[in-house]
Amino acid sequence: MHHLVAPKAHDEGESTALAIAAGVIEVAAKNILTHRFPMKHVRRAQEVDGELASAWEEAARAIIQRLDAGEDVAFPTLGDPAIYSTGFYVYEALAACGWAGRVEVIPGVSSVGASAASANMPLCLGDERLVVLPATFEDEKIASLLQQVDVAVFMKVYRVLPRIVELLESLGMLENAVLVERTSCGNERIWHDVRAALSEDLHYFSTLLVRKNRP
Amino acid sequence: MHHLVAPKAHDEGESTALAIAAGVIEVAAKNILTHRFPMKHVRRAQEVDGELASAWEEAARAIIQRLDAGEDVAFPTLGDPAIYSTGFYVYEALAACGWAGRVEVIPGVSSVGASAASANMPLCLGDERLVVLPATFEDEKIASLLQQVDVAVFMKVYRVLPRIVELLESLGMLENAVLVERTSCGNERIWHDVRAALSEDLHYFSTLLVRKNRP
Incomplete structure (x- = not known):
């Protein structure tokens, strides 16, 4: 089973990243898990907003559940994942939640x-x-x-x-x-x-x- | 007619940009024009090496000749064209040689x-x-x-x-x-x-x- 975790900013909103991915890959064949990440400022020197930290951790736990079952999970981002993207926060959360397996970052057009x-x-x-x-x-x-x-x-x-x-x-x-x-x-x-x-x-x-x- | 100007560093060398492009587009249908750009340092505050400036101008003139004939020309680059790429020097040379028509820059993974x-x-x-x-x-x-x-x-x-x-x-x-x-x-x-x-x-x-x- 291939899962695609589609980030979105609002409960009732669409996932822009999913819409872009749907233009280039066959998303119908994937299990789509939408996940809400609130739009909040992150300042690296300061403590992270609790709602945001929870969103990262929940995403990481949902992903690890599938990975532990031997399944694949992809997390699309807008632009390049290394440039101010939720992708790397989820990456950090995966490690913090104990995932020690493989994570491949695929670069994009920033x-x-x-x-x-x-x-x-x-x-x-x-x-x-x-x-x-x-x-x-x-x-x-x-x-x-x-x-x-x-x-x-x-x-x-x-x-x-x-x-x-x-x-x-x-x-x-x-x-x-x-x-x-x-x-x-x-x-x-x-x-x-x-x-x-x-x-x-x-x-x-x-x-x-x-x-x-x-x- | 669609032309593809493939930059290379040596007369006898291969064009890496062409090899990469050939992996994603049908290059057989294009007219391939290889063009040599010497590997030389460019410092923006200093005068450009004459051999390099000539290479940019020759490329621009060859491209304009095709454009003036109503044909299309593509210039592949390694990585993103805006990051230390020959593409933007050729872009500048096109303007310097009088080309006032459309040039579309297509971003890439840097x-x-x-x-x-x-x-x-x-x-x-x-x-x-x-x-x-x-x-x-x-x-x-x-x-x-x-x-x-x-x-x-x-x-x-x-x-x-x-x-x-x-x-x-x-x-x-x-x-x-x-x-x-x-x-x-x-x-x-x-x-x-x-x-x-x-x-x-x-x-x-x-x-x-x-x-x-x-x-």
């Missing part, structure tokens, strides 16, 4: 690479340095990092865009920014003038690319 | 994501910051960046590994490093103790991952 492709903007050329960071960091930390890299990719920018636009403007870098919303989702939008996006209601899947030296 | 998957190591969790940089930078610049990020991915590490190992050891981070060679190439090697790789003859496709907080 939203970072997909946004760069949509914007026709390289992430690294030659000897350039790239940083990927959540836009929620303090201005000073962001400004300090921007001094040392050539390209920055801001994730989770949808709620803090006004602050980031102001910061980039003060650093003289706003003209070097491109905003990509819902990359690869079929209803993508791109702003080469990021100011124009300030009045928009942006989706959670919004990525801001800043390249100091435009090719 | 060696960064593929190496992280092989090493079962997340690149970013929660609010973590990731940097991708060439290992050839000076020690001070690397050390300064490492202070401000949670995960670092060193590219082009094969020739400078002894220096990087020494630097990471002095920073107390060597235990947090994993080296992945030839990820996804079928003959991948992984070192969780990077010291053991110092005596090895490493391939150009070698990526060093350093995670400050091991999950």
Whole structure:
């Protein structure tokens, strides 16, 4: 028996990861287990929200039950599993719950690479340095990092865009920014003038690319 | 007519990108144009090596000739085209040679994501910051960046590994490093103790991952 654990954000919601997987694999032949992971911020230095930690552990226990029965379990993620994905939290929870067997991580196209492709903007050329960071960091930390890299990719920018636009403007870098919303989702939008996006209601899947030296 | 421009490093060599593409698309139906791009370092702040600049321009002119005839041209790359790939240099050369028509960049699985998957190591969790940089930078610049990020991915590490190992050891981070060679190439090697790789003859496709907080 092959199981597919489909993550979703709401009890009544659909699993976007499952919908994407259904476009490329025959999901009808799998046993689909949907599992809800609440959308909450995780800060690595702080204790994890209890509801979220429970969701990871419950998923891990449900998976281990099938693995112990000799069955296979797949856990689809959006983008690359190593980039801010629930997949690796479940991976950690599997170990914490005692699973010592094989786990294979299959890499994917990240939203970072997909946004760069949509914007026709390289992430690294030659000897350039790239940083990927959540836009929620303090201005000073962001400004300090921007001094040392050539390209920055801001994730989770949808709620803090006004602050980031102001910061980039003060650093003289706003003209070097491109905003990509819902990359690869079929209803993508791109702003080469990021100011124009300030009045928009942006989706959670919004990525801001800043390249100091435009090719 | 559909053309496929297959990049290769040596006149007498094979195109690795073509070999990979041949595994997923029907290349027999395409007209294959191989084009040699010399393996040379590119530093964005410095003038480009003449032989390399000529290679980009010749490729661009050959491509534009077909595009002007109303034909399609694809240019496969290894990994994601936005990550240190010849693809974006050719893209720039196309514009420099006057091509104003459509160019679509198709994102791929980067060696960064593929190496992280092989090493079962997340690149970013929660609010973590990731940097991708060439290992050839000076020690001070690397050390300064490492202070401000949670995960670092060193590219082009094969020739400078002894220096990087020494630097990471002095920073107390060597235990947090994993080296992945030839990820996804079928003959991948992984070192969780990077010291053991110092005596090895490493391939150009070698990526060093350093995670400050091991999950």
